[in-house]
Amino acid sequence: MTEDMSRYPLRLEGDDVPMVRFRNVTKRYGPLVVLNQLDLDVSTGEMVTIIGPSGSGKTTVLRMLMTLETIDSGVIYVDGEPLTHMERNGQLLPASSKHIRRIRSKIGMCFQHFNLFPHMTALGNCMEGLVQVLGLSRREAEERSMELLDMVGLAEKRDEHPSRLSGGQQQRVAIARALAMRPKVMLFDEVTSALDPEVISEVTNVIRRLVGAHDLTMLMVTHQMGFAKEISDRVCFFFNGAVEEQGTPAKLFENPERERTRQFLNAVLDAN
Amino acid sequence: MTYIEFLQVHGSRMADGTVLTVVQFLLATVVAVVVAVLFGLMRLSRNPGVRGVATVYIEIFRGTSLLVQLFWIFFVLPLFGLNLDKFVAGFLAVGLNMGAYGAELVRGAIRAVPRGQWEAAVALNMTDRKRMWRVILPQALVIMLPPWGNLVIEILKGTALVALISVADLMFEVRQINIATFLSVQAFGTALIVYYVLARFLVTPFMRALERFMSRKIGRA
Ligand SMILES: Nc1ncnc2c1ncn2[C@@H]1O[C@H](COP(=O)(O)OP(=O)(O)OP(=O)(O)O)[C@@H](O)[C@H]1O
Ligand SMILES: [Mg+2]
Numbered sequence: 211m212t213e214d215m216s217r218y219p220l221r222l223e224g225d226d227v228p229m230v231r232f233r234n235v236t237k238r239y240g241p242l243v244v245l246n247q248l249d250l251d252v253s254t255g256e257m258v259t260i261i262g263p264s265g266s267g268k269t270t271v272l273r274m275l276m277t278l279e280t281i282d283s284g285v286i287y288v289d290g291e292p293l294t295h296m297e298r299n300g301q302l303l304p305a306s307s308k309h310i311r312r313i314r315s316k317i318g319m320c321f322q323h324f325n326l327f328p329h330m331t332a333l334g335n336c337m338e339g340l341v342q343v344l345g346l347s348r349r350e351a352e353e354r355s356m357e358l359l360d361m362v363g364l365a366e367k368r369d370e371h372p373s374r375l376s377g378g379q380q381q382r383v384a385i386a387r388a389l390a391m392r393p394k395v396m397l398f399d400e401v402t403s404a405l406d407p408e409v410i411s412e413v414t415n416v417i418r419r420l421v422g423a424h425d426l427t428m429l430m431v432t433h434q435m436g437f438a439k440e441i442s443d444r445v446c447f448f449f450n451g452a453v454e455e456q457g458t459p460a461k462l463f464e465n466p467e468r469e470r471t472r473q474f475l476n477a478v479l480d481a482n
Numbered sequence: 483m484t485y486i487e488f489l490q491v492h493g494s495r496m497a498d499g500t501v502l503t504v505v506q507f508l509l510a511t512v513v514a515v516v517v518a519v520l521f522g523l524m525r526l527s528r529n530p531g532v533r534g535v536a537t538v539y540i541e542i543f544r545g546t547s548l549l550v551q552l553f554w555i556f557f558v559l560p561l562f563g564l565n566l567d568k569f570v571a572g573f574l575a576v577g578l579n580m581g582a583y584g585a586e587l588v589r590g591a592i593r594a595v596p597r598g599q600w601e602a603a604v605a606l607n608m609t610d611r612k613r614m615w616r617v618i619l620p621q622a623l624v625i626m627l628p629p630w631g632n633l634v635i636e637i638l639k640g641t642a643l644v645a646l647i648s649v650a651d652l653m654f655e656v657r658q659i660n661i662a663t664f665l666s667v668q669a670f671g672t673a674l675i676v677y678y679v680l681a682r683f684l685v686t687p688f689m690r691a692l693e694r695f696m697s698r699k700i701g702r703a
Contacts, residue, residue, distance in 0.1 A: 278601050314607050325602035329620045329700040339606035342616060371700075384602075391606060 213283045215295070215302040222290040229254040229395055229427040230275065235284035237270055237451070244270050245451040247284070252395075257421050257428045259438040259459075262448030263474060268431040271448075272397045275429070276319045277310050288313050289394060315343075318393030322400040324380040326372040332359060332383045333368040336390045344391065351390075358386035362416050378409030385416055396420070398430040402437075410434070417441065435478055439463050447471045488668045492659050499655030500676055506573045506641040506651055507680075513577020514584050514637055521581065522588025523614070536585065543582035549643055551575050556647045572644030572651075580637045587633065591626035592618055624696050631689035635681050642677070652676055 218233060228251040237245040245267045252258050260268045273279045275286060277293070285302065286293045295302040296309040305313075326335050336355035340346040346354070359365045362382035364375075372380050381401055388396060398417065402410045414437050420426055421441050432438050438445055439459040446456040447468070455468045466472050524536035543551065552575040556568060566574065595618050603613035645654035652673055660669040 276601075276605055278604060311607055311609070314604075317605075319605040321598060321601065321605075323598055325596075325598035327599065327602065327617055329624075338616065339608070342612050343607050343609075388605065 215285075218285045218292075218295075218302055220297045220300070220302060221292070222287050226253070227290045228252055228287075229256070229289055230429065231287040232271070233285045233287065235274065235286060236282045237267070237274060237279065238282050243451060245274075245281075248452060250446065250453060252427055252429055254394075254427055255425050256443045257430070257441055259442040259445045260429065260431045260448055261433070261435065261438060261445060261474075262454075266448040267451040268448050269399055270451075272319065272399050272429060272431060275395070276317055276397060277314050288316055315391070316394040317397065318388035318391055318395070319397040320381070320384050320388055320399070320401045322403050324372070324377070324384045324404075326380055326384055326387070328372050331369050331371055332364060332375065332386075335372070335383055336387045339387065339391050355386070355390055358390050359383070361389075361419070362386045363412075376409060377405045378412040381405065381413045382416055385413070389420075393426075395427045395429065398428065398432070400431055400433065402432070402434060433478075435463070435475070447474065449474075483665070485668055488665060489672075492663075492669075495655050495659065496652060496672060496676070499650060499652035500680075502649065503638075503641055503651040503653070503676075504680070506569075506576070506644055506649065507638045509573035510576035510580065510637050510641055511634060513574060514581040514633070517578055517581025518584025518588045521585035522592065525585060525589045526592060540582045540585055543579050544586075548575065548579045548640055549646065551579055552643055552647060568644075568647045568649050571647060572649040573641070576637060576640045576644065580633060580640060583633055583636070584630070587626045587629050588622065591622035594625050595621045620700065624693075624700050627689065627693045627696060631686065631693070634685055634689060638681055638685060639677065 222228070222231060230250075230252040232248045232250040235245055235248040236243065248267075248271070250271070260271060262268055270279060274281055275288075275293070281294050285295055291313060292302060292305070293310070293313045294305055296305045297303075326332075327338065330338060333352065333355055336358060337348070337351040340351035340354060341348060344351075356365060356368065359368055362385055364379060364382055364386070367375060367379060367383075372383070375383065385401075401417075402413050405413065414434070417428075417430070418441055420428065430438075430442075442459050444456060445459050445462045447454050447462060447466075447470075449470050455462065455466060455471045462471065463475065466475060521536045521539055524532050525540070527533050527536075552571070555566060555575045555578075556571040559566065592614075599617055599621060600613065603617045608617070641651060642653040645651055645657060648654065656669045656673040660666050663669070
């Protein structure tokens, strides 16, 4: 693949630099084109929700931003700087791992299956990145972790291992763990999909509070249309690896323009 | 001569041999663990050269006989200027051989740690090294302990071969006694029992306890 990189800016400048920008991003698995020349901007402090049918590439978008997947063409920018590439002598080259680590420090992610470290307590999970990555002292790390465990309502579970926590509790610890690193961008990939219905609100309540309290940019994939409608600044409907339609929740849910959006929303509503 | 009398006459000699067997076993195990972790990690390296070295090592040590390797290390290496004491050559050969098997256990266990754990470590922006040592290896350890229980028994049994380069272990002493007395049943019968007792009542319970301890530590129990 030899893409002409000169058409992409080395960095984003100006008044309204988005916190996240996907520019012409394509992702393939063998012959399967999962994302097709995706363009997507997320402004600082914005909460954007991605909805769409299974296999439309929603998770892939988040995973590329978290650098869990590489991209095949295009550029992803975070906070004005390229994430997937770096500037060398006025050219964009594929990013070194050092460059990726620097930009990646601005991003945090929560997963569908929590992915807590089973050999560490709730507190240990939160402290791990602070001590091992940010280099905080154990005391500072514990203090900051306890603030966040307190925020997610789990201060008294600090010494429990994940195996002794419910799914909802584990997911809240995972959110605390990610937030403790003070990312500028938080990614949520179906964080309630693996939960029993009665504990979903434990987790959505935490996310609700983040929308109010933090100057945090959020990108969330969800199948909970009600929640998406309630908390999003903008909703993107994905279809076949591209944004088919996007807009405010009111517009997208009440008044979709595209036939595919309508079909999808009807199917989801029927299912509920 | 009753068996009791046999033990009275030859018991202390066999006890000395048993001590040496245990020492050889412990040292061989240490070598095997170091080799296993080293080559297991190398097998997973992104660098094809590093991977290749590990693959060749594992192929050679698993593909040829331990006895031949032992003789190589003790009789052939000196021809290339590397003289090893028979005691060192003994546990080294057993450890290097069993470590090749252990490397595959390490590799398999690392790969059995769920993907989500690797991804969570990336999301926390850990370096590759910290991810391996702090997140992946502790969990891999719990996964690989049960098969290591078998391998450690193999190491114990493997040490019996060091008698063939005249390390005075249990097997060596028993053979000497047999040559001197022709009491084969008593001599080799005792060896059989001692190896069995060591394996069944010392090594296995220890490995089980270690398994239980580790899975408690990891919070899965
Ligand atoms: N590692 C992979 N190898 C091959 N194909 C993959 C891989 N990961 C994802 N895919 C494919 O890419 C497509 C998009 O996957 P993705 O996980 O982004 O979908 P999604 O929109 O999140 O779906 P869902 O709602 O089911 O989670 C799917 O067809 C999937 O099968
Ligand atoms: Mg998905």
